[in-house]
Amino acid sequence: MSQPKGYVDPKYLHIIGNQLNHIKQRSYALMQIQLDHKVLDLGCGPGTDTIPLARLVGVNGQVIGADYDEAMIAEAKQRAEQAGVNTWVKHKCVDAVSLPFETDYFDSCRSERLFQHLFNPAQVLSEMTRVTKPGGWVVVVDTDWGSLSTDSDETDIERRLARFLAESSLHNGYSGRKLYRLFKQQNLADISFEVFPVATPNYALARQGTQSERIEQEALKAAVLTSEELHRWQTGLEQADSEGIYFGCVNVMMLVGRKN
């Protein structure tokens, strides 16, 4: 399969998942999972969340992880087997726009950092709502890439790169800020939201998390900045890093609502 816009691999998801563990744990709590529940993790990647969810629903529950990337699903299946949870955790290759699950099937559904990749997020939220039981919780976590900020004196370059990342390297890069509107339009009840700043003074980690190498090269190709500007930008950040003063931050939003 050719790699879609914003493609990330399991290794990236593992590194970033460790940084976002507090957000993941909060999303599980908001799903109000009980023993024997059936839960869905949509856009599950290599099973980062389905295995912790398996422990929450217990052996008589059911966890379905769904993702359209065959390689992610193969990795997730292997991890579930290694973790000994594969009898009640299933991973399926599925496009999120049309879910092959019965209406009112799951006790709760979650999705993390999937929506930024979507052409039709409203359709996907509608599908998540459809497959959730009345009264069940739908939880969506996503980044607002428009909030990406890096401390630099090159503010103009910084803004151009952040905007390029949000608008050109992802299909729905402003996803986080749009979730409240989507939840309201879906007519979910008891909607609430939480915002998590993800900040780091670790330049290497920030470059990895924002896929800077790829974004910078794409931005250069798209003439968003010149090679001289890119050099200035990178040199400035390397200097900040060597002085121990690098700082970057982005906001992650979590929306929760209940199916009527």
Ligand SMILES: C[S@@+](CC[C@H](N)C(=O)[O-])C[C@H]1O[C@@H](n2cnc3c(N)ncnc32)[C@H](O)[C@@H]1O
């Ligand atoms: C940034 S990763 C997040 C993975 C996982 N939720 C996590 O938190 O580690 C986004 C995932 O969404 C999947 N994805 C993107 N578009 C999709 C679609 N239309 N249907 C199903 N999965 C999709 C990708 O294959 C990828 O595994």
